[in-house]
Amino acid sequence: MSTIFTRSSLIAAVALACAALTPAVSQAAAGDIVVRARALYLEPANESTGPIVPDNAIKVNSKYIWEVDASYFVTNNLALELIATSPQKHTVYAGDAKLGTLRHLPPTLTLQYHFAPDHPTVRPYIGAGVNYTRFSAVKLTYPDGNALKLEESSWGTAFQIGADFPITKELALNVDFKKIDIRADVTHPVAGKAATVKVDPIVFGIGLGYRF
Numbered sequence: 001m002s003t004i005f006t007r008s009s010l011i012a013a014v015a016l017a018c019a020a021l022t023p024a025v026s027q028a029a030a031g032d033i034v035v036r037a038r039a040l041y042l043e044p045a046n047e048s049t050g051p052i053v054p055d056n057a058i059k060v061n062s063k064y065i066w067e068v069d070a071s072y073f074v075t076n077n078l079a080l081e082l083i084a085t086s087p088q089k090h091t092v093y094a095g096d097a098k099l100g101t102l103r104h105l106p107p108t109l110t111l112q113y114h115f116a117p118d119h120p121t122v123r124p125y126i127g128a129g130v131n132y133t134r135f136s137a138v139k140l141t142y143p144d145g146n147a148l149k150l151e152e153s154s155w156g157t158a159f160q161i162g163a164d165f166p167i168t169k170e171l172a173l174n175v176d177f178k179k180i181d182i183r184a185d186v187t188h189p190v191a192g193k194a195a196t197v198k199v200d201p202i203v204f205g206i207g208l209g210y211r212f
Contacts, residue, residue: 002206038207100140127160156181176205
């Protein structure tokens with residue numbers, strides 16, 4: 001948990017420093033589109049249960065990735081955000097043993113409420129929505145040599161909290177935190193269901209947004 005708090009504290013400090021130097025700018029309005037590019041850090045929960053693999057033994061590595069998203073303001077306060085990235089490669093472990101690798105593509109759609117769209121320096125928001133994760137290039141091998149199968153996709157909820165810090169009329173610094181539910185069953189070809197993996201990552205993001 002100390003790693004999580006260290007990263008979140010650093011991101012918050014950078015955001016507040018930028019906000020202190022920010023001039024007054026125009027407010028977000030209905031019909032606006034904001035496109036952002038963010039650097040993300042994924043911190044998986046790494047929980048698993050199952051009859052074959054010991055509980056919480058399956059781990060997915062943490063990593064830095066990039067993402068692009070677009071928000072459409074339905075009203076001055078309500079916006080729809082669609083998040084997209086390229087398929088991301090992860091390494092999977094069972095305890096200290098490497099099981100293999102996989103790729104996942106996790107587009108996420110959230111409905112956001114922006115509390116202060118006309119604030120000149122800080123524009124906080126919260127959001128909730130749905131995540132669809134598509135798994136591909138799955139290459140997982142159990143220690144007995146058998147290839148493991150993973151569900152092809154996962155549906156789950158997504159929650160977020162964040163803020164925009166206007167820099168100019170169009171440009172803003174963005175800080176964003178998400179909790180996403182990603183779960184899938186792992187199956188052994190002989191023994192059957194091996195485990196249910198709950199990746200459920202916390203996602204820390206920082207980037208720039210441009211309002212059209």
